[in-house]
Amino acid sequence: MFRAALRVPVALLALGCLVLAAEGSAGTGTAAAAYRADGGHGPGDRDPIDGRVRAAMARMTLPEKIGQMFVLQVNGDTATTTNPTDVAANQALYGAGVRNGADLVATYHPGGIIYFTGTDNLNNPQQVALLSNGLQRAALAGHGVPLQISTDQEGGVVTRIPPPSAISPGNMAIGATFDRDLSYTTAAATGRQLRAMGIAMDHAPVVDVNTNPRNTVDGTRAFSDRTRTVSVFGAAAVTGYQHNGVAATAKHFPGLGSAEANPDTGIAVVDETREEILRTDIPPFRAAIAAGVKSIMPTAVIVPALDPTRTPAILSRPILTGLLRNQLGYDGVIITDALRAEALASIPQPQVILGAVHAGNDELLLPTDPPAAIATLSAAVRDGTVSRQRIDRSVYRILRMKAELGLFDNPFTTGEAVDSTVGTPAQQQVMAEAARRSITLLRNATGLLPLPADSGRHVLVTGWGFSSVPALADKLNGRGLVATPMWTGSPDAQTIRQVVAAAGASDVTVVLTNNAWGDVTQQNLVTALLASGAKVVTVAVGGPCDIAYLPTAPVYLAAYGYRDVSLTALTDVLTGGQPVGRLPVTVRTPDGSRVLYPYGSGIGYPTTAGGR
Numbered sequence: 001m002f003r004a005a006l007r008v009p010v011a012l013l014a015l016g017c018l019v020l021a022a023e024g025s026a027g028t029g030t031a032a033a034a035y036r037a038d039g040g041h042g043p044g045d046r047d048p049i050d051g052r053v054r055a056a057m058a059r060m061t062l063p064e065k066i067g068q069m070f071v072l073q074v075n076g077d078t079a080t081t082t083n084p085t086d087v088a089a090n091q092a093l094y095g096a097g098v099r100n101g102a103d104l105v106a107t108y109h110p111g112g113i114i115y116f117t118g119t120d121n122l123n124n125p126q127q128v129a130l131l132s133n134g135l136q137r138a139a140l141a142g143h144g145v146p147l148q149i150s151t152d153q154e155g156g157v158v159t160r161i162p163p164p165s166a167i168s169p170g171n172m173a174i175g176a177t178f179d180r181d182l183s184y185t186t187a188a189a190t191g192r193q194l195r196a197m198g199i200a201m202d203h204a205p206v207v208d209v210n211t212n213p214r215n216t217v218d219g220t221r222a223f224s225d226r227t228r229t230v231s232v233f234g235a236a237a238v239t240g241y242q243h244n245g246v247a248a249t250a251k252h253f254p255g256l257g258s259a260e261a262n263p264d265t266g267i268a269v270v271d272e273t274r275e276e277i278l279r280t281d282i283p284p285f286r287a288a289i290a291a292g293v294k295s296i297m298p299t300a301v302i303v304p305a306l307d308p309t310r311t312p313a314i315l316s317r318p319i320l321t322g323l324l325r326n327q328l329g330y331d332g333v334i335i336t337d338a339l340r341a342e343a344l345a346s347i348p349q350p351q352v353i354l355g356a357v358h359a360g361n362d363e364l365l366l367p368t369d370p371p372a373a374i375a376t377l378s379a380a381v382r383d384g385t386v387s388r389q390r391i392d393r394s395v396y397r398i399l400r401m402k403a404e405l406g407l408f409d410n411p412f413t414t415g416e417a418v419d420s421t422v423g424t425p426a427q428q429q430v431m432a433e434a435a436r437r438s439i440t441l442l443r444n445a446t447g448l449l450p451l452p453a454d455s456g457r458h459v460l461v462t463g464w465g466f467s468s469v470p471a472l473a474d475k476l477n478g479r480g481l482v483a484t485p486m487w488t489g490s491p492d493a494q495t496i497r498q499v500v501a502a503a504g505a506s507d508v509t510v511v512l513t514n515n516a517w518g519d520v521t522q523q524n525l526v527t528a529l530l531a532s533g534a535k536v537v538t539v540a541v542g543g544p545c546d547i548a549y550l551p552t553a554p555v556y557l558a559a560y561g562y563r564d565v566s567l568t569a570l571t572d573v574l575t576g577g578q579p580v581g582r583l584p585v586t587v588r589t590p591d592g593s594r595v596l597y598p599y600g601s602g603i604g605y606p607t608t609a610g611g612r
Helices: 015-022 048-059 062-068 084-094 101-108 125-141 171-177 180-196 227-242 274-281 283-290 317-327 349-359 370-382 388-404 415-421 425-436 468-477 493-504 520-531 544-549 564-574
Strands: 070-072 112-114 148-151 153-155 247-253 295-298 440-444 458-463 482-487 508-513 536-540 555-558 595-597
Touching: 048 388, 062 070, 062 370, 062 388, 070 101, 070 370, 084 101, 084 370, 101 112, 101 125, 101 370, 125 148, 125 180, 125 415, 148 247, 148 388, 153 171, 153 180, 171 180, 171 227, 171 425, 180 227, 180 415, 180 425, 227 247, 227 274, 227 283, 247 283, 247 317, 274 283, 283 295, 295 317, 317 349, 349 370, 425 564, 440 544, 458 468, 458 493, 458 520, 468 482, 468 508, 468 564, 482 493, 493 520, 508 520, 520 536, 536 544, 544 555, 544 595, 555 564
Parallel strands: 070 112, 112 148, 247 295, 458 482, 458 508, 508 536, 536 555
Antiparallel strands: 440 555
16 A cells, blocks of 8 residues: 655654643643844744844834735736736735735735635646746845745645645545544645645644534534544644645634634634633644644634633634633744634724734734735834834744745745646645545445446436536546436425436436535435435535435445545445545434444445455
8 A cells, every 4th residue: 555755753643642631731831932122032042043033124124024914815827917807806905006916015015925716826836836936036026035925725625726736635534544644644745735836834734623513614624523633633734734844824723613603704603611622622723833833823713711702713812812822832923814704894904903913913814905904003003002022023923934944045946846746646646545545434234335347337426516426427437337427506306306317217326415414405305316216325525424414325425525536536435445434523413412423433345245
């Protein structure tokens, strides 16, 4: 079996014990002083990086320092784009003088740029590398401080950079392998590819403990509903990223796993007690800190047990300075989740900006109105509301992180680095192994699986996934079956009747679901297919808890994802590959009163059934 050359360091093998010991305690450490007027990163520390950072700060103006605290987006596939659509989008966000990334860097001096697909940043690896180099040249031509270029490449459902880059199947899929080495190797492969494209920060991993199966923000983005599993796998991922020159970001502090709403789209509340939070949600962040995580991202969740004023965590000094800095002893970079989140929409932006700084954040990500946000912080420093020393503390942390990542030495990449790293067979194999070992068979009551490859059997592939349904059909056709796709999404009654009719003319029907627990129409489709007498294989390509809402489904698989890497692994299992994944979560009845499938559940094929 393939094993990547990079392995989890021996130090991580003891992490499980560290995590278990920490789960019952809130922590008593005191954060080191990040920047002192008399010098040193903490008491008596005089190191080469410290001197380099101080020298850079001494050359910076106040506007340049304030700019370092902002991480912004820019439209365009090059730093000097003249594409009319991108130019118009940049001018709408930043003013008439900002046509492209080079203008943005020269005008507002942001410390970081975050890449998105919808902003025309991520078209192909070579283009991304050229964009990164162009932005870095613009930064160095100004104040001489390299940019922190980042993206959200978690893998699975949150994947910004598309193929041909090798894509991880996502955290829950990795959790289902029960192999922490794969958390390290997939993060390492992602990190190597990102750095080759000039990206030195990944806003990953998610280290939320997904205790609420109806959680709409985490789901398969979480490793597990078990604190220890998340802690160990999260720390391994942090190490994998950072061993390859990419700063990891542990998120979403102080934990979103028990929430139901997504702060990006609504108000999220964690109603756990302080004791429950310290026991369940905080240990993965402790583990990430112990692994040396370079940044932690709080989010706009309301946690009354930690802040009775119900101030969102992202703006809460008791949570960020009191708990994260003082009790947990974290002295790295704190970067906000997106400040344009819906959960903050009712708060005036000046309050958001100053509240985020007062709470203890170092970097302010994606404010709603960036020029006004920068002006707000600048005015607060001028009138003494925010001290220059406070700005310096954050800038020191930010620049130190950049120096530790080697960005002051060389922030650039090359086309050769892209070609030799991104999407190579070695990187693809790492991701394929993780996906292949994640596929979990929970029920095979009728013995319908595996489907004999090269049998010419007619298979209807239907259900959720506009692209997933035809993609899976194509893969099954490649294994010698005759597969027909029939996408339904959230089907109405007429669509369900059409699918049932098509199933009647097929030997087997494979139906995909994604979060069917919240979509009764998906449930109705599966129920109707089963009632018709069709031979049905149900596959969850989202979270595995759909089975609780489909109690009569006789054959059920959890794939944990719908990206190509997961569909390829699913195809292998459907056609005879042994399913070896196990549930990284507990599946309960919809009312939560009874366990249906315990943590660790999963079955294989009898060897006599053709499993290989």
